[in-house]
Amino acid sequence: MNIIGYITDIFKGVISLLKGMKVTGSYFFRPWTVVTQKYPENRKKLEMYERMKGEIVMPHNAKNEHKCTGCGICELNCPNGSIEIITFQLVSEDGKKKRAIDKHIYRIGMCTFCGLCVKTCPSKALSFAPNFEHAVFSRERLTKILNKEGSVLEKGVEG
Ligand code: SF4
Ligand code: SF4
Numbered sequence: 001m002n003i004i005g006y007i008t009d010i011f012k013g014v015i016s017l018l019k020g021m022k023v024t025g026s027y028f029f030r031p032w033t034v035v036t037q038k039y040p041e042n043r044k045k046l047e048m049y050e051r052m053k054g055e056i057v058m059p060h061n062a063k064n065e066h067k068c069t070g071c072g073i074c075e076l077n078c079p080n081g082s083i084e085i086i087t088f089q090l091v092s093e094d095g096k097k098k099r100a101i102d103k104h105i106y107r108i109g110m111c112t113f114c115g116l117c118v119k120t121c122p123s124k125a126l127s128f129a130p131n132f133e134h135a136v137f138s139r140e141r142l143t144k145i146l147n148k149e150g151s152v153l154e155k156g157v158e159g
Helices: 001-028 073-077 114-118
Strands: 056-057 083-091 096-108 127-129 142-146
Touching: 073 083, 073 114
Parallel strands: none
Antiparallel strands: 056 127, 083 096, 096 142
């Protein structure tokens, strides 16, 4: 590197540093603008943000219904095996068989929150929730069944 390139790099570095300090300094002189929260003291009024990737959930409507079809795509796409799909065959009144979800098992202890399962689910059955307090005393409690129990299990035939 020649001397001009060396001096240019130093100059760029100083500019970059000043830009960062300008942002920090602007908050320093605006103490009424809260950018950090005192946790856990403020646990009751803690503000979490919609985009926070705290855990994978399967939203259910008021009738306890969800959109998961048991296709298994999220299980295939999960890079570290955090998801296991167990299905069964649902037999309709006219005798037609259809695959349905028995258990959507999610192991949050292994999840890296990459979001591939949410992005690739064709039914948009999964989403992120902003919950982040996952500390438990037993590892088993980090394994969750995302579809609510007792949904359509009784009507089906093991498959
Ligand atoms: S959550 Fe989505 S991708 Fe996963 S099994 Fe259900 S429908 Fe398929
Ligand atoms: S967020 Fe990523 S690691 Fe976690 S369950 Fe979904 S695909 Fe797997």
